[in-house]
Every structure is written in structure tokens, then in C-alpha cells.
Amino acid sequence: MVKSAKFLCAFLFLATVAAAHAQGSAPAAETQFNVAAKTYSVSTYNIVPGVTNIRLTGSFKSTGGTASMIIVIVMNDAQFAKWKTGKPCVGPGNRCTPENGGALYNSGPVTEGIINLALPNGAATYHLVFNNQEYEYAKTILDDLKWQWGGGQGQGGPSQGGPVGTAH
Numbered sequence: 001m002v003k004s005a006k007f008l009c010a011f012l013f014l015a016t017v018a019a020a021h022a023q024g025s026a027p028a029a030e031t032q033f034n035v036a037a038k039t040y041s042v043s044t045y046n047i048v049p050g051v052t053n054i055r056l057t058g059s060f061k062s063t064g065g066t067a068s069m070i071i072v073i074v075m076n077d078a079q080f081a082k083w084k085t086g087k088p089c090v091g092p093g094n095r096c097t098p099e100n101g102g103a104l105y106n107s108g109p110v111t112e113g114i115i116n117l118a119l120p121n122g123a124a125t126y127h128l129v130f131n132n133q134e135y136e137y138a139k140t141i142l143d144d145l146k147w148q149w150g151g152g153q154g155q156g157g158p159s160q161g162g163p164v165g166t167a168h
Contacts, residue, residue, distance in 0.1 A: 028056060028128050028145035035070065035132040035139045042080075043128045047119075051149050054119040056105075056128070058145035061112040064137045071095075071131040074105040074117060080127040109134075115145060 028043060035041045047054055062070035075083060079102055089095060089102030096102025104126075107113045119126065132139050 023053075023148075023150040025146045025148045028058070028147050029130075029141070029143055031144065032140065032142050035130050035141060037136050037138050038133055040133055041130040041141070045126050045128070045147060047122070047124045047126065047149075049123040051123075052121040053148075053150040054121065055148045056115055056117045056119065056126075056145060057148055058143060059112065059114045060130075060141060060143040060145060062110075062130075062139045062141055064135075064139040067135055067137045068111040068139065069109040069135060070107075070111070070139050070141065071109055071134070072105070072107040072113060072115070073103050073127075073129040073131055074115070075103045075127045075129065077125040077127070079103055080129070083129075 026045075028045070029041075033041065056074060060070075060072060062068045073083070073096065075096070079096065083089075083096055083102070089097065089100050095106060095108070097106045098104060104119065105115060105117050107115075128145070130139075130141055
């Protein structure tokens with residue numbers, strides 16, 4: 001009985017250690033969705049405490065006829081709250097960028113791009129925005145963007161906190 005209790009304790013300890021170093025990934029957005037003209041689409045993700053090595057990686061492509069430009073922005077909660085108010089950021093073109101503290105990533109106007117963004121460890125809420133507010137044409141977005149992480153609380157990777165591909 002004592003032997004099996006020691007084995008069980010050792011097993012539980014190892015299982016806890018393994019869970020603390022769990023790695024995983026989750027889609028950051030639907031693989032294909034539409035963004036209406038003069039609007040944006042946002043996907044919100046909550047990172048639970050203890051998660052480390054958080055990255056947003058992958059590629060995106062915007063199609064929409066002759067005017068396929070889109071602006072992709074990644075922001076934390078505070079940055080997104082300010083961005084939604086429409087207050088411009090300080091800097092060239094008043095764009096919210098990592099350089100002026102208004103965003104963690106800003107693609108600028110592009111038709112496609114690759115993101116390989118390392119994010120701070122620990123609990124946070126992030127917003128992946130496909131901004132079409134400056135453009136007169138609807139866009140179709142194709143992407144393979146993923147949240148990736150390693151370490152933390154086992155199953156505690158990003159959790160989707162809002163609709164994916166919803167235009168606002």
C-alpha cells in the first residue's frame with residue numbers, strides 16, 4: 001500500500017511538471033472570413049496566468065478586387081480600448097504602431113503579410129484586428145494565423161474571448 005501511494009505521488013508530481021511545460025497552439029482567426037467596407041473585424045484572446053513563450057505566427061492575405069489593402073493590428077487590452085475611441089496615435093500618419101506604443105504589431109496597408117510576433121509572458125488579453133475602416137471595398141481574408149505557447153498551466157493556452165471574423 002505504501003509503495004503504491006509513493007508511486008501515485010510520483011506520478012502526480014511528474015504529471016504536474018509535464019503540464020507546467022505543455023505546449024500548444026490554437027487558430028487566431030477563422031481561415032477565411034469577410035470584412036465589410038468601412039469596418040473592422042476583431043478576434044479577442046485571453047491568455048491565462050502562467051503561460052509562457054506566447055507567439056502569434058502565420059500569414060494572411062486580403063482579396064477584394066482592385067483595392068485589396070487591409071491593415072492588420074495586434075493590440076493589448078489598453079491599446080485596443082484607446083484605438084476604438086478613434087484617438088490617433090502619435091507618429092507618422094497617426095498610425096498605432098509598436099514604435100509609438102499604440103500597438104504590438106501593425107502591418108500598415110498591405111494585401112498580404114507574415115506575422116511572427118513574440119508576446120510578453122503571463123496573463124493578458126490580446127486583440128487581432130483586420131482594419132478595413134479606411135477602404136470603400138469589402139475584403140475576404142485568408143489566413144493561417146495561430147497562437148502558440150509553451151509552458152504554463154497545462155491546458156491554459158489562449159482562450160478565445162470573442163467571435164472570430166465579426167465585423168464591427
